[in-house]
Amino acid sequence: MKRFVKENALGLTFGLLFVVVLAGQAYAGLADYNQQQLTEGLPRISFARYVTSASFGADVAENWQSEYLQFFLFIFLTVWLVQKGSPESKNLDKVGRESDQDQKIGPYADENSPKWARASGVRLFLFANSLGLVMGAIFLLSWIAQFIAGRAAFNEEQLGNLEDPMSPGQYLMAPDFWNRTLQNWQSELLAVASMAILAIYLRQRGSSQSKPVGTAHTATGVEG
Known part of the structure; x- marks a missing residue:
């Protein structure tokens, strides 16, 4: 396992960073979207609904x-x-x-x-x-x-x-x-x-x- 991680460290690191950043974008985007919903007097939406929007x-x-x-x-x-x-x-x-x-x-x-x-x-x-x-x-x-x-x-x-x-x-x-x-x-x-x-x-x-x-x-x- 250690050898595999060392030989593939670049791809694994960027793959992990991609997942983390994509998740961060999803949560930040949801917060921004729901803030606009509240401003317009509309109901908030769930995380699942937002990421499939x-x-x-x-x-x-x-x-x-x-x-x-x-x-x-x-x-x-x-x-x-x-x-x-x-x-x-x-x-x-x-x-x-x-x-x-x-x-x-x-x-x-x-x-x-x-x-x-x-x-x-x-x-x-x-x-x-x-x-x-x-x-x-x-x-x-x-x-x-x-x-x-x-x-x-x-x-x-x-x-x-x-x-x-x-x-x-x-x-x-x-x-x-x-x-x-x-x-x-x-x-x-x-x-x-x-x-x-x-x-x-x-x-x-x-x-x-x-x-x-x-x-x-x-x-x-x-x-x-």
Whole structure:
């Protein structure tokens, strides 16, 4: 057990933090929601009802979709784009998909290579692009979930104000949907750009996301 925890400490820690923070968001969101209910002279709702509500679902999904958009874009763009001096970038001379030999594909696969690295055709294409494809799929699914939950929450407010609900097409063009979407996208894109650029000149000793402390600022694709 100790060995398992040590070898998987990063994933386990972030998984635990995710659960704790999600629970905190749920309780804080419930308190805020019930405060608004009381202000409007409406009854409070239970925790179970809140975490299954469209309001909570929209708040969660809108953050998930922006995070996975960030991963999807970064994975695919770093195939072709580089940033001199950044550990988040490939070496400047490795722009593109790289050779089969560099990627250990087909006849260049070694004894430890995954089985599908020796495959060809569709299987090799899917495996060679599986990380980006899965990130992109999660982004699309969570964005759709945000749209569905966000529309339901918006229409609840519309009905509460004795106004007509919006159809899916109307909500797709509504400021509420795009405000929820774009406020998350811009923050994620800024975070990625900041990491790629700041890591050129700044260091974090021992981190895989930083160059070794004594490495030159111009060194590219070097991680500690």
